[in-house]
Amino acid sequence: MKIDDYELLLKLNEIGTIRGTAKAILISQPAVTQRLKYIEEYFGQDIFIRTPKQLRLTPSGEMILEHARAVCLREEAIKNKIAESSKEVQGTLSIACSSLVSQRFLPAILGEFTSDFPKVAIDLVTGISEDIKRNHKNYHVCIIRGEKLKESTSIRLFDDPLYIFDTEPFPEGQLKERPLISFSSDDSMHELVDNWLYHHQDEIKPLRTITVDQIETCKQFMKQGIGMAVLPESVSDSMKEEYPHIPLKLENQLVTRDTWVCFQEGARKLPQVDQFIQVLTNRTFL
Template sequence: MKIEDYELLLKLNEIGTIRGTAKIILISQPAVTQRLKYIEEYFGETLFIRTPKGLVPTPSGEIVLKHANEVVEKESELINQLAESSKEIQGTLSIACSSLISQRFLPVILGEYTTKFPKVAIDLVTGISEDIRRDHKNYHVCIIRGEKLKESVSIRLFDDPLYIFDTEPFPKNDLKERPLISFKSDDSMHELVDNWLYHHQEQIKPQKTMTVDQIETCKQFMKQGIGMAVLPESVSDSMKNEYPNVPLKLNGKPVTRDTWVCYQEGIRKLPQVDQFISLLTNTNFL
């Protein structure tokens, strides 16, 4: 059995379907089916049964999955130990990063990092901060927005002020009623916006709210005059001179979205992790 076979079993159990697993690991569905057949023949047991709701491990499957998890964890520990003891920086660097940061800043940062350390394998997952928080122990480094991870070492990278944009002016002494366009984010972002709107309901009243999947889609909808949009400065700095906007403030202070790099105590003993965190903390984001 290869380590990849154990990883496949864990992924099948996580995703729950052969089709979905094939899509995630970027191989064909028949190839996944064939590999599962080989693994079951190797153990001489049926490991999964197919149900309308997806794959369900058999009792034998549960035993093998437990073993597979132990094997994969031991392999990861071994790779990290070898990387730590090596004079040359190599090994794997696993990163979970907020979608906004991965789109706006991470390409340049990783480009610089991989140029310096070409033997480091990058394992990257992007998504909303809420999901990253839930699975943070699966990664060496997490870059998240909003609240920091209390159970981890957390370093603030930058504060990102919020602005509300529109194609129509914001009247100073009149109520502005327009649709509000929002993008998929975690609850803390929506709470910031809702709290600000509550304290400014005499100036701005959203007629309705429409939610889109990505921040770039939100920007384009706003630019077409469909409605207002609250955007962080990191993705809208060039728009401030082109479109009417108001900075979000409460009690005279800017409403900001904090960005953090978080990691487990002791993980910086791995040279590839330490170098990446150092690069992050020395980057001028805004």
């Protein structure tokens, strides 16, 4: 059995379908099926029950999955020890990153980092900050928005002021009634916007809320005059010259989204983790 086989079992259990797993690891569905067949023949047991909707672990499969987790953890531990003892920066760097940061800033950061440290293998997951927080112990470094991780070491990277944009002006002393376009984000973002709207209900009243999946879709809808949109400065700085906007303020203070880099105690003993955190903390984002 190879380590890749154990990792495949973990991925099959996580995703729950052969088709979805094949798509996630970028190999064909028949190849995944063939590898699973080999693994089951190796152990002499069925690991999964194939149902129409999802793979279900058999009792033997549960024991084999527990073994697979242990093998993968030991493999990662020895790699980390080797990387820690080596003078050369190498090994795997696992990163979980907020979607917004991964789109706006991470490509340039990783381009710089991999150029300086070509022997470091990057393992990257992107998504909503709330999802990352739930699984933060699975990664060396988490880059999240909103509230910091209390059980981790957290360093603030930047504050991101929020603005409300529209194709129509924001008249002073008059109630503005327009649809509000919202993009999928974590609850803390929606709470900031809802709280600001509550305190400015005499000035701005959303007629209805249109929810889209991505921030870029939200921007394009706003640009077409469909409604207002609350956007962070990090993705809207170039729009300020073209579209009417006002900053979100409460008690004369800007409403911002904090961005943090978070990591577990001791993670910086790994040279690749320490160097990456240095790249992040030395960077000017806004």
